Amino acid sequence: MKVIEVFPTGGGGYLVATKLLGSGAGLVSGASLMVDYVLTVAISLAAASKAIFSIPILHQWVHLSLWLTLGSLAVLTYLNIRGVKESTLVLTPIFLTFLLTHVVVIGWGIFGHWDNLTTVVKEAGSTVSTARDTGTLWPLFVGFMLAYTMGAGTYTGIEAVSNSMNVLREPKVVTGKRTMRLMAWSLAVTAGGILLCYVLWGVKPMGEKSLNAIMIEAVAGKWNFPPGLIATFIFVTIFSEAALLIAAAQAGFLGGPAVLSNLALDSWVPHRFANLSDRLVTMNGVVLMAAAAGALIVATKGKVEMLVVMYAINVFVVFVLTQIGMCVHWIKVKRREKTWRRNFALNSIGLVLCGTILTFTLITKFTHGGYNTVLITLGLIVFCISVKLHYRKVSRLLRRLDMAFREIPEAATDPGLVNPGEDAPTAVLFVGGYGGFGIHTFFAIHKAWPRYYQRFIFLSVGVVDTAHFKGVEEVENLEKETENTIRKYVRLARGQGCYAVGEYKIGPDAVELMMDMARKVKKDYPQAVFFSGKLVFPNENWMTRLLHNQTAYAVQREMQFEGMAMIVLPVRAI
Template identity: 45%
Template sequence: MDTTATANGANGGWFKRIIRMVFGAPKYLKDPHLFHKMSLIPILAWVGLGADGLSSSAYGPEEAYRALGSHTYLAILLGLFTAITVFIISYAYSRIIEHFPHGGGGYIVATHMLGEKAGVVSGSALLVDYVLTITVSIASCVDALFSYVPNQFHVWKVTVACLLAVLLIVLNIRGVKESISVMAPIFMVFVVSHVVMLLDGIFTHTDKLAPMAQDFHQGITHDISSIGIVGIMLLFLRAYSLGGGTYTGIEAVSNGLQIMREPRVQTGKRTMVYMATSLAFTAGVLFLCYSLVGIKPVEGKTLNAVLADGLFSHWPFGSAIAFITIFSEGALLLVAAQTGFVDGPRVMSNMAVDSWFPHRFAALSVRLTMRNGIVLMGAASIALLLYTKGSVSALVVMYSINVFLTFSLSQLGMSRLYIQRRKEDPQWIRHLSVHLVGLALCATILVITTIEKFTEGGWLTLLITSIVIGCCYVIKGHYLSVRKGMKQLDEALLDFPTSGPVNTHAPAKTEPTAIQLVSGYSGFGVHTLLSIVTTFPKTYKNIIFVSVAVIDSGSFKGAEEMEALEASARADLEKYVDLAQRLGFAADYRLEVATDVVESVIEVCKELGEEFPRSTVFTGQLTFRLEKFYHRMLHNETAFSIQRRLQWDGLTTVILPIRISA
């Protein structure tokens, strides 16, 4: 007995058990209720996607309030304008949900309405934005939590932030709904504690409303005489723009429609109402409470922590209640980081389907999560945490620029949509006016934030986004070149003429058999078949075609899409069987529907190896004249992975090269 093999098998078994325990069990694709189980009802969608918007109240209003300096009398107007802006942008995105019900948000709107160049800019900005969503949320969470920790322990803030990022990566690889369900109680504690805090701030300080109005009158009178109306407007506009972080996350619902429960449009719009109302109330009333209480910054504490301490100080167990309030705020920021892990990989997968990103980012794991995208988003956020040392101020500046770049392109795209539909939609002027107002607000915030904060970190956001856009064009150019070569194969081989009798016999199990791995019916697969025929003439009597209909983010939208995918794959296999029979072979096919090509192919080929003992597995692999360092990243190594696994199991596997000039 081979004890080494036994030990390796045992270790492999233990390793798989640990992986399953940490990341969860694979999903059963044949489950008729799979989509229903994985989709989100409005409340859970509000938790998973709306938390990003609501959590921005932890840092957006604070940044705006600090930007007022000594002119805090303007905070009331700032709160009012903030609430109005939330509703305008939210309403605009509700219209996007109606017209683009399959999700994708800003990337899809820009691509369809403004062209692919605007689309790749919007998509790249969104990706950087979602990395920053994760980073800002985690950094703000740690800031809030460390508000009640002695200063000597603050050196551990970045370490804790990185550990939280790793935790979120694990949770999201397990599944979106699972991770949101775990965090739902945190969300509800935040909502309840902050409603209590804000209402307490208003009703226990009603006696200060009149003095506050008097301070407003005195402040504006003084500033008119010193800096003038224009100066006041510029000061207000600057604070309003620097508080742009308050609106981040509003687009998350339109991006994540794919995970909504049917009817998706109604679920998405209801989620948007929940998010807009909660964010407008929280942010607007925070400004009011800052003014009523007369909040002053305290070293090492957020303004919300100072507010909670001041309001709850006279309550029984006031310190504990204040701690719970701010702890829930920090914990909600962790929930908000979910949005980056939910929507970021989805934007990435949409771009991968359009060949702006490596195609592997459209793949789903056995748990039906976008594992590659989740890991990349998490790794990028950890890198940013280390680079900025977890500074929320630096991250919010970087964050707001890309958010409003995407917002502006989305509003511009929707404005063009309603102009084009002016003859069909009798209410086009009303809808257009909303998007034009949204465009003006978003573009204004974008320009002012970029100019104001360019030297403080804004340049880095623009640089990173530009690098991502440049990489997208390089990737797209490569795929277009490969597609051109594949098209030449299709033109040459898809109408391949045959002569001689058609072999309609069933494959004999004792005869030499070629097992050919194929995807869709294409010149690539036909070339591989002809290579088998010419390289091994008169060797094989049977040919069995094996295909895996891959469930990726593009097809994982509902039961109908999965059925259509399986039907299309079956039709392609029947074409291969027909061609092989016309070439004189006894032929058949095997089809699997799965997310993991390698594992599925291994299982099918092992079964076929037992059924046809004299069999050899064949697959094709793209080969380039000059192998570049990025080819392995852009093109999967599936053929080599399958070859290694099958040869270890005793099945001879041959990889046939397909030459492409790219």
Template identity: 40%
Template sequence: MAWIRLPRFRRAVNVFNPKLFENLSLAAFLAWVGLGSDALSSSAYGPPEIYDALQGHEYLAVFLAIGIPLSVFVISAGYKQVIALFPDGGGGYHTASTLLGPIAGLVSGAALVVDYILTAAISVASGTEALLSTMPSSWYSERIPLDAAVLLFLIFINLRGMKESIKILLPIFMAFVFTHVILLGWGLLAHMGDVPAIARNTVVGVQHDSMRYGWIFIVALILRAFSLGGGTYTGLEAVANGVHIMREPRVQTGQRTMTLLATSLSLIAGSLIFLYLMYHVHGQQGQTLNAVLYGAITQGWTVDGVYFGPAAALLTLISEGLLLFIAANTGIITAPIVMANMAVDRWLPERFSYLSDRFVSRNGVLLIGFSAIAILLATGGHVSILVVLYSINVFITFTLTMAGLSRHWFGQRHQESNWRGRFAVS
């Protein structure tokens, strides 16, 4: 019997134990932590873009505060089907290639690669803005050099072989969840009495705009805001991409992880949109919309006469900014995996399929990292521009994935008794 000593933990590991992988793999909670940073951090730029798109008609935020969580659960239900059909991972690229054909797979894979480039760009831009919201407004003009510096640092640490570690990610992730649950929960409870007034204002606003502009205007405005907030949904495909690293049984673990991810994203994104309306939040120079909201929620927070509201808002913004930087790093290290899958199918040079080759991985990191810097410079680091590009690629991937599932379940209508429900979801 062969044994390997792990002196740090003072215990032996039997390398012939068939359950070794199960013991070391990610459980649903740790998978949520490891794969959820991209999705949860999108609450820093998705909901603000939705609310900004409704300027002058903010009462419509009520519909989007309800519709965004519902659509998150619909998309997650679709990706649960992907997990069940493809338990070895692969996500949107593999789904489109298998169920729709190689050309659809090429489009989906290309959209995913661009999506990860934009993940790095928009996460760094949004993270820098979040942290600069804690500084004097004069610092805001320096955001572009800071964005580039952060991306160069992420490129450097990945070239050195450093990957995301659960030891680093867990405290940042849990700090983000903990601070946001407290702040958003407190904000909702403190203004719960305003709900009837908000409901009346929504009805009055709909009646006024429908008579003045017509129903097409209202529907178009809602759909435009929904589309500009498409970045909110990014990261939902991460679980389907990474299901192969999860604890057995993979399908059940992956689907539980998807439930955790969808629930947490829905609660945070939906609450933020509703709270913007409750607190009548408007953008301020040098501050993000979330920073203004956190300041409004924590105003007057005291314990034994000590005013700690600004400190609570500051901690929340720091956790948000750090999680965004981790999400940017996720884009840089995940894109080469998609490129490797595409290289196997000859859409990219064959050498990109060898992820174990440090030279190939280095080229992938450099390509994604410097492409993100180029996009940041070209757009001036404006999140409002980046989010449009981001939304396009997010929806391309989702659309092809759900189209593939629809085709699959319709083709299985004679073999699967419950095909109608699955087809309806996709």
């Protein structure tokens, strides 16, 4: 909840780590989140398949579990590529069915065996006493910690609230806190009730069946109802679990591309993944998520136990970095925050708890799947670093381009140029920061169409990424910076004797905002032709094609669909 208070605009673990601990910690958090979202898809579908084949009438085909998991992944991938998202109309009946059936099972399971509670408590006390007398309390404690870790992935649902603050109704902080409380209580009651039923009914593993299915069969088997009705109830109850797990997998398909977009905006992954409004970009993100999830499912043979271990490790990596970041934050603001000691203590406790669990899991489960997630995450981090280094190299090349155009004169004042009529030939140029790239594109238009265009309009988008999406002050600075960029380009054009104006917008999605401005300009100036620059290299290869921004082509595709002309001009990296 403290994360919501400090970051009311949202952002989650990646933003917290980047803002408070630096880009390196942000990369570790972002890479861990990406792997987590892939594992969310894999583990949800694997668990759904296990639940389905735990239904008594389907259990004989349990050997097909892996194929059902992969088939479910293929169907879900196809639906996401087609643009189908979860709907309240679909999820509501699934959730209500799950809720009602499990209220019956948990309620009957607890109160139907209430007499056994005293015996269970005595046995638990005896176990603790024996462990104390024999000096085995520590292994018992470790066992509890590991069990807690295996179920702690449920915290990602609560953490997801801080990632989705932008979709909550006002007041967002109050709504976010209320949502977190409701989720925490519902998880605690449901998980606690199911675990208590396990103990009261003496549930033990039975082959490939899920423990929930074993418990549901045991509870329902004691009812005095017709066998057909009991079998139907068991089928509906377990099937609602599977359906809800598939919906959870869909959350991974939605959250993964969003994290990928944040990483792209900070140049950790190819910039092409930043444009979530571009259907092709979103499709590529979905396919990437599906391919990674499929590889993990095949590698682990769909074993939920191994996937849970991998999932838990990365979850707690993100939590540890978040808690460290929050502790650093309270130290920084202690002079102006009266309650900083209490908040620091709260996050310190969270840090110790999460750090201890992460350490235990890594040590005890390293050879049971833990090393896999460590290697995968490290591999992703190495890839991100190599991408970042490439972009820095290109930035140095662009600075040379800036130096080549540093002597270009600008108009110090408005030279009094007359605005031509609305039907006059108009060149509309999309620009980023003021520098050699944009200037080169401007002069390329002059070179290709000398003295043809009588009006120049410069359009720019200030993208609100994790470098700016940290507070009102930073966003205001971004707006001033973007406005200053447009002003410089206008002065440049006027210095060359051209009538010029400019416009800009601030937001998280460059393509969408560029299209909004383009539609307005086209409406005002029907003869407008749009231009953008595209960086080209002397030796193009798969790496340069993968890493370099496809924003210009994404906008061009959108414009062609709407009947607007756009030309992409090459800018050589020298």
